[in-house]
């Protein structure tokens with residue numbers, strides 16, 4: 001089992017922690033262990049850990065840390081043992097630990113500060129990670145390091161790549177620094193590109209490519225060979241195949257981050273994309289953080305999930321957070337009494353209790369789904385409906401009584417039926433099995449430290465985006481050009497999802513099957529019946545609340561489309 005604290009305890013301790021958690025929870029008596037952990041907040045679980053260990057609990061210890069003191073410690077040792085000595089004085093040392101039963105913290109302190117009295121507090125693993133990260137200076141490789149690379153250094157064959165370690169081999173140090181910097185900045189992807197006269201990498205952060213770093217051209221083959229070696233792919237492969245896929249795990253201050261690697265040949269060399277599957281922000285939950293939808297949308301989503309069989313489709317372009325939302329839905333549907341199977345390309349976020357399968361080749365699709373159907377499933381997640389075959393199989397699974405979650409590429413939720421039809425599915429089949437069609441976008445959130453207030457939207461923009469004239473005198477916030485230190489010069493921090501849901505009731509389904517409702521009529525009808533906001537309305541709400549600006553909205557939504 002997983003207590004969701006980012007570390008694992010042995011079974012005996014875990015049992016005691018759960019027993020204490022149960023004792024503190026008013027609703028605890030009737031729930032199974034799994035369910036209890038699922039509904040408990042992280043701070044409550046942490047409280048149970050502290051109680052079990054007989055230690056005080058401090059969920060936030062960052063303010064207590066003396067950065068100068070912490071920076072003198074060895075970051076590698078701290079992150080391996082998940083502890084931080086926070087400060088020292090009067091022969092006392094204040095120590096924060098994530099795992100009170102790990103001996104490494106005691107060993108380290110009694111060796112380094114033998115005369116001090118240890119005062120230990122329990123905190124979140126993420127808190128410890130953040131403190132160590134804050135004092136370390138991993139800001140990518142310096143130009144001096146890059147220029148200094150000369151001769152043959154080799155990487156060992158190792159799929160776990162500790163990116164916060166110091167490496168003697170310069171190429172290893174260069175790649176480690178690049179990956180560590182990307183994780184630190186919460187990038188979703190790293191791109192490494194070769195062109196005629198230059199070689200560079202950049203990060204995708206909150207949807208935009210940023211921070212181009214030039215590397216000496218002479219390193220291009222070495223970087224390539226290092227990555228291929230690390231994933232045990234032979235460098236000869238690169239000449240044989242146009243595209244190469246792989247994956248490895250980056251260790252970042254004791255935390256593992258999955259990295260999906262994709263390389264294709266280009267005219268001047270190659271282009272590598274590394275997607276960082278950082279679970280700390282993947283573990284999103286419906287209604288919280290990035291997925292904080294409005295009440296009615298959330299209610300309708302939960303209602304669709306409660307229908308025992310049928311299809312729920314998420315639509316939206318690549319990078320709109322479709323799979324994050326689907327995974328959050330799977331977390332909600334994840335009960336020990338249900339069998340949940342997924343077929344993804346690739347698996348992005350492993351949920352304990354869910355059987356994840358990766359699609360290695362499109363020819364595997366049909367046999368895998370057929371095998372799923374014989375494996376007594378309750379819920380099936382099909383990564384993407386992209387052709388006639390996958391559309392048919394998704395519908396077949398729903399007709400035979402399964403709950404099916406999937407994604408499809410359409411600009412609007414109301415076009416899902418048309419898209420299935422286009423792929424060759426009979427209209428009545430999709431109309432009768434579809435329970436909800438959703439569309440999602442991720443909108444950049446303004447940096448609170450530097451956003452700027454304006455008196456209203458300009459008259460020009462009001463007309464351009466079909467806004468009500470009242471916006472002209474309604475104060476809104478915009479991002480500051482050049483940003484500030486907090487947002488690393490971008491003006492925005494993080495993103496917020498806006499979701500539009502069209503629930504398909506049996507009655508609406510019947511009308512859709514007959515074919516006498518256009519997508520636009522469907523939108524109007526469902527909104528009138530349910531008072532559910534459209535993506536545009538949710539976007540404008542974020543604008544009114546000062547969470548985003550028009551510039552960020554118009555990049556994600558067709559604001560000229562009135563709905």
Ligand SMILES: [Zn+2]
Pocket residue numbers: 447448449450451483484485486487488489491492
């Ligand atoms: Zn800022």
